[in-house]
Amino acid sequence: MAKAAHIVFAKDGAGNIAAASDLFTAGRSMYLCLACGKELRRKTLGDGFPYFVHAQRTSCRLAAHYALRAAAQRVLTESRFIKVPFTGQPVDANRLSASLVQWTDSACDVEVGHVPVDFLAETGEGQLLIELSIPGLPATSTPERLRILRLATLEVELPPPANVHGFSDLRQSLLHSLGNKRWVFHPAHSLPAGRQNGARYQAEPRVPPVQALEAGAPSPWNPALSFAESTCFRQLAVTEKLEVLEKEMDLPCDRWPAYVDIEVGGEQTFGVDRRIWQADVFSRFVQKHHPGVGENMFSSAAVSEWLKSRYLLDRPFPGADSIAVHQFLTALVQRGFLVERNGDEPRYRVVRTRPAANESGLVWRPHATLSASQLRVLSMQAGLRVPVDIVQWLLESFDDCHPSVTVDDFVSILSRRVHAPPRSIIAFLLDAKLVVDGGEDRQGNQQILF
Template identity: 20%
Template sequence: MDILNPFGLRNGSLIHISEVKQRGLDCNCTCPSCGDILIARLGEVRSWCFAHSNNCDCNFSLESALHLFAKEVLTKYNYIKIPEVIASFKTKVCTISKPIYFYFDHVLLEETVEDIIPDIILIKGDIQLFVEIKVTHGIDLEKHKKIERLDISTIEIDLSRFFFNKEFDRSRIETIIIENVTDYKRWIYNRKVLEKEIELEDEYLIEEKENMRNQKLREELKAKWIEEQKEKTRQLISELREKNPRMYGREEKLLHTHLWKKANEYLNLTVNEIPTYLNYKIQGEIVFNCDRRIWQTYIFSNFINKYIKRQKSDYILVKGVVSWLKKDFVTIPINTYLTYLDKKEFEGIPDLTDVIGEFLLNLCRYGVLRLITDYPTENNKYHWCFIKLVDNIKLLPRKYQSNEYTEIGNELVNVNTGEVVGKLSEVYKKIRGD
């Protein structure tokens, strides 16, 4: 600190070095601590300060001088605005009182109260308010505990930044001491806070118990809801399995459905021309709520025939088809409960990913697609990737479109003779141009 002694006494009142007009002994000031005559040093180079005239060993106390200064201000006004009182416990916060004016009758300076000496004591009737003046540091932990034990409300006023400047603004500091409640004052202890914090703790514990009960109830309800959804899914699977054979009506009925017209939009197939690979029974196909010829033709048309015509990618991914089928604009009806199934709960029941994977894998038998074996499958059909091998639909020649022929494995076989006509990928021919 540049200024060792910024205060002196003149006619019983504290005066700051910046308020002195005369140099040397003409300042007519004495030391607030020992009473010795002071010299005012108002040089052009060194910081302004007071010095003892007889070079005595006085240990000047800046704290005591500031306490005296604050006492003079408080005595002058006889009131002080104190900060709002806030109590809190964890997440609970309560404002006990807003900033208010405390009017007092007496001001005591550094009076002993039991085993502590507050800087200033303000007294109104039988009410005491301690005021601590912060100079270089606040009160220590020991004094803080003693204040709590005495159960006397205490505020701190931070004046540390105002007394080591040549320009000393007395009126501003008076305003800070009397009026300010936000920047320079804080509660060290307030007797009302402890009582309120105990209430808040009780409220918090009650709410925590209630929250725990509610959380347990929510978890129970969630578990019940999950089990209900699983049961609903199981029932739906059972119902659909019974309903599934009835999904596939006569050919003439299929021709007049709007779904078939949408699925067949790019292929223009007659019912008799629908190839076997677009009428292939797949385990788990109850995920679709329509005739299998509709959804298989729809996927083939949009992801193979249509894309090739438009010179799109030569690759088709299971995850791409699955994502597309879940879009709002796709008209193929899906039983949404079956689009994804927990394998542990519904082991052995294929979901949408499994069905699409098997459908595309079946197209490999007919030379329409080929699974890219070096593509990372991660043992999951969702990541399967296929490359397209044809640039249009492949149909079975009409001479083989009878009950005399059947498909076994990857081959077309004569039912009557057992003769293998050929591999499906060779027998099915591209007979329709772009």
């Protein structure tokens, strides 16, 4: 095996990162690869440095790279400091040109503004992003995506895995060295124009002091570290919560769309009307995403944890909050806002922040009505089985008027309630003469006008 492919770090059964050079690793039997999760065994050749190899022959080309990255994240988490070059000044190895940044709270592999980052620390001067650059390993994010966040971002270029034999080498390069570090973005200063010390990033325009202070402050949308806004929100009265969410939705609550008023199991868990917490989730995870930045991915668990920090939960049954969140996100998938990516933990990607206007092309007929006899006959004709508890709701929805939502929204709601495909719902509405094609309706109006 080539020296560059030697795996120096691995994960033990308890989830801790260990180095093959640590003395205690010789007495343990279970170590796992950080890239593929398969079992590793410790090996030493002659007087050389010990390393790990896969217990079973397997192809895991970047195992050493991912192991080095995980070990670097562990060092940053436990050390809680890093030496960084002064912003806007070239690094001079012959003199002190660095400052020490310290923190108490941190998180690894999180999304900030839907941009994945390697390491995030909450320092006394605001949030600091640290990107780990390892030769041969694709970067987590591009500089352009990181600069959009307007947060202090430091790139640390680590040596190739073959040149790191344990935590001592890694700490020296990661925490103390300066020549391998450069600012991707800093809110208070800008890099000199051009490339300095091999820097791969273009200079940022100087940020005015007020903007720099705002950019350096903790970001309220950071799900890992910023709890202050959620704590304040949780303490607000319901009317005050509504005022906040009306600003977020940019609509008064009486005009909120139907997709933030979806009936789900366990919806009473959050102690407020479902429209409040659903509008909260929609505005935070769908409406606020940055177009073109990252994959706009999030998990159901992330939404649940976020809601826990903003509402006092009173679960009517175990797991009620998780069920409510999952059903709500599923409804947003059905309405075309999200796409679900299956895996060990389902993840959702934002594909649209606003509903498509009249996708079916159908509009409500004026003064549309539906009688009980029509419902009984036409539902059977369309192949719909309408539960008894839905019959009254349907009849009231068309009591000399039509629903306040669009046809497409109503089709989605009824489809979910009666467990029928949307095409069957549309067929039922057409047979009942409750809807008409938008083009035909416009032609009729023009005939009346002219």
